[in-house]
Amino acid sequence: RAAIETAWPGIELLVLPADPAGRLPAEALERVDFAYFSGDVYPDYSRSFFAAAQGAPNLRWLHTFNAGVDNPVFRRFLDRGVVLSTSSGSTAQPIAQSVIGGMLLLARPFLRWAAAQRRRAWEPVPASEAPADLAGQRMTVVGLGAIGTEVARLARAFGLAVTGVRRSPRREDDPVERVEPPGRLEELARETDWLVLACPLTEETRGLVSERVLRALPRGAYVLNVARGEVVDEAALIAALRDGHLGGAYLDVFATEPLPPESPLWELPNVVISPHNSAVAAGNERRATEGYFLPNLARMRRGERLVNEVR
Ligand code: NDP
Numbered sequence: 370r371a372a373i374e375t376a377w378p379g380i381e382l383l384v385l386p387a388d389p390a391g392r393l394p395a396e397a398l399e400r401v402d403f404a405y406f407s408g409d410v411y412p413d414y415s416r417s418f419f420a421a422a423q424g425a426p427n428l429r430w431l432h433t434f435n436a437g438v439d440n441p442v443f444r445r446f447l448d449r450g451v452v453l454s455t456s457s458g459s460t461a462q463p464i465a466q467s468v469i470g471g472m473l474l475l476a477r478p479f480l481r482w483a484a485a486q487r488r489r490a491w492e493p494v495p496a497s498e499a500p501a502d503l504a505g506q507r508m509t510v511v512g513l514g515a516i517g518t519e520v521a522r523l524a525r526a527f528g529l530a531v532t533g534v535r536r537s538p539r540r541e542d543d544p545v546e547r548v549e550p551p552g553r554l555e556e557l558a559r560e561t562d563w564l565v566l567a568c569p570l571t572e573e574t575r576g577l578v579s580e581r582v583l584r585a586l587p588r589g590a591y592v593l594n595v596a597r598g599e600v601v602d603e604a605a606l607i608a609a610l611r612d613g614h615l616g617g618a619y620l621d622v623f624a625t626e627p628l629p630p631e632s633p634l635w636e637l638p639n640v641v642i643s644p645h646n647s648a649v650a651a652g653n654e655r656r657a658t659e660g661y662f663l664p665n666l667a668r669m670r671r672g673e674r675l676v677n678e679v680r
Contacts, residue, residue, distance in 0.1 A: 370382060370384075372658075372659070372663050373663070373666065376663045376664075376666040376667040376670065377666055377667070377669075377670045380666075383397075383398075383401060385397065385418070392414070392417050393414070393417040393418050393420075393421045394421065395420065395421045395424050397421055398421045398422055398424075398425040398428065399425060399426065399427075400427060401422075401425050401427060401428055402427050402428065402429050402430070403428075403429065403430045403431075403432070403666070403669065404422055404425070404428060404430070404431050404432070405431075405432045405433075405434075405658075405662050406418065406419075406422075406431060406432070406433045406434060406435075407434040407654060407657065407658070407662075408434065410435060410440050410442065419442045422446070423445060423446070423449075428446075428451055429451060429452060430451065430452040430453075430454070430669060430675075431446050431451055431452070431453050431454075432453075432454045432455075432456070432661070432662050432665055432666075432675075433453070433454070433455055433456065434456050434459070434653075434654070434657045435455055435456065436455055436456060436457035436458070436459070436460060436461075436515070436516075437455075437457075437569055437570065437596075437597065438453065438455055438569075438679055439569060439570040439571070439597060443679070447679065452675065452678060453678070453679040454661070454665050454675045454676065454677045454678045454679065455661070455677045455679060456656075456657035456660070456661040456662065456677065457514065457515050457661075457677050458515040458656075458660065458661065458677070459653055459656035459657040459660055459661060460516075460648035460650070460653050460656070460657075461515040461516045461518075461519045462519055462650070463647070463648050463649065463650035463653070464516050464519075464567075464595050464621075464647045464648045465516055465519035465520040465522075465523055466523070467595065467619075467621065467643065467647035467648075468516075468520045468523075468565060468567075468593050468595055468619065468647070469520070469523045469524065469527075470619075471593050471619025471641050471643075472503075472524070472527075472563060472591070472593060472619065474619070474641050475591055475616065475617045475618075475619065475639060475641065476500060476501075476503045476591075477500065477503075478494045478500060480638075480639065480641075481494060482494075503527050503528065503529065504527060504528025504529070505528060505529075505530070506528075506529050506530070506562040506563065507529065507530045507531075507532070507560055507561055507562050507563070508520075508521070508524050508529045508530070508531045508532070508561070508562065508563040508564075508565060509531075509532045509533075509534060509554075509557050509558070509561040509563070509564050509565065510524075510531060510532070510533050510534065510545070510565045510567060511534040511535075511551070511554065511564070511565065511566050511567065511568050511574075511577070511578075511596075511600075512534070512535060512566065512567040512568025512569065512574075512596060513533030513534065513535045513543060513545065513548060513567075514535070514567065514568075516567040516595065517533060517535075517565065517567035517568075518533075518543065518544060520565055520567060521533060521543075521544045521545050522544040524563075525544055529562075529563065530546055531544070531545045531546060532545060532546060532547050532548070532549060532557060532561075533545040533547070533548040533549070534548070534549050534550070534551055534553070534554060534557065534568075535548060535550075535551070535568070536550060536551065551573065551574075551577065554577065554578075554582055555581055555582050555585050556585075558582050558583075558585035558586045558590075559585050559586075559587070560587075561586055561587070561590060562587065562589075562590050562591065563590070563591050563593060564578070564586060564590065564591070564592050564593070565593045565594075565595075566578065566592070566593070566594040566595065566596040566600050566601065567595055567596050568596050568600065569596070569597075570596065570597035570599055570600060574596070574597075574600050575599050575600065576599070576600070576601075576602055577600055577601075578592070578600055578601040578602065578606075579602050579605065580602050580605035580608075580609075583601075583602070583605050583606060583609045583614070583615070584605075584609065584614065586614075586615065588613075588614055588616075589615070589616040590615060590616060591615065591616050591617050591618060591619070592606065592615060592618040592619075592620075593618065593619045593620075594618070594619070594620050594621065594622055595621045595622060595647045596622060597622050598620075598622045598623035598624040598625070598626065599624055603623065603624045606618065607633050607634060607637070610634075610637050610639070610640060611633070611637065616639060617638075617639030617640060617641070618639070618640050618641070619640075619641040619643075620634065620640065620641070620642055620643075621642075621643045621644075621645055621646065621647040622645055623645075626644075626645055627644065628642065628644070661676060661677060664676060665677075
């Protein structure tokens with residue numbers, strides 16, 4: 370509250386409870402000019418918030434805790450002329466750490482050790498089955514933004530050679546060897562041991578990782594997806610994992626969420642699953658509020674362009 374007062378002295382503040390069972394009456398937001406949504410997009414309470422905000426006659430700006438705004442609920446605000454900004458960046462560190470954690474689980478024999486541990490079995494991995502050295506392997510990061518850049522930075526510390534994929538050209542401080550356009554993905558896949566997906570879901574990226582791209586990866590390569598399930602052809606991914614073309618995957622996002630109990634992904638060996646939860650970390654809300662919402666509130670007051678404004 371005090372920080373909001375500092376960013377915009379005298380602003381009137383309405384704090385809505387984050388009551389997951391609650392329903393928000395449409396009138397609640399009638400006088401609101403700006404809204405900061407710091408919840409989760411999917412629960413019922415959020416749906417009632419978005420419905421009320423949709424109808425708020427004075428709403429001019431919506432700032433959201435989310436980084437990805439592919440959910441159609443956000444498009445409706447943009448279509449109405451409401452300025453939309455995100456907190457993209459606030460969860461980049463924990464997500465990148467989850468990606469690296471997934472990589473290490475798959476690259477080192479943790480899954481095998483853990484299975485033996487549960488049987489109280491002392492089963493060293495023999496030298497004849499030693500995993501490949503991680504240092505010197507090649508990673509391709511599709512979507513070299515807040516998350517992808519942090520993944521690349523950490524991966525390089527493990528000695529991987531990292532290529533970034535995005536539409537805009539290389540910047541001096543990009544922690545990658547090179548930046549290539551998405552049109553070259555299939556070609557790049559041929560020399561990729563670790564394919565990391567960290568791009569937004571857009572018309573261009575839906576199905577970007579097609580069966581052709583998956584099959585272009587060398588045998589034994591890995592897919593790590595923290596972007597959106599629809600970026601990958603999930604049926605082709607399952608087939609490539611099943612027939613051993615892929616060595617494994619770390620998946621946080623799926624074509625259908627929650628991942629249905631009948632999905633074969635649950636039981637495939639060498640698949641590590643997190644329930645769209647790779648970002649979970651105690652500091653996220655503070656990072657989103659202090660790093661993005663409050664600075665944007667001050668910018669809004671000064672009539673300046675917002676950070677992370679969605680166009
Ligand atoms: P950023 O906006 O910082 O980065 C997105 C990157 O993707 C940019 O480098 C952008 O570069 C690139 N990009 C856009 N279009 C394409 C394309 N067609 N092909 C290749 N690259 C492309 O976003 P974040 O890093 O914060 O988040 C990325 C995505 O991760 C989010 O949109 C969301 O879907 C997902 N996410 C998932 C979370 C989870 O819990 N698993 C949590 C947070 C985000 P350019 O424009 O130059 O192409």
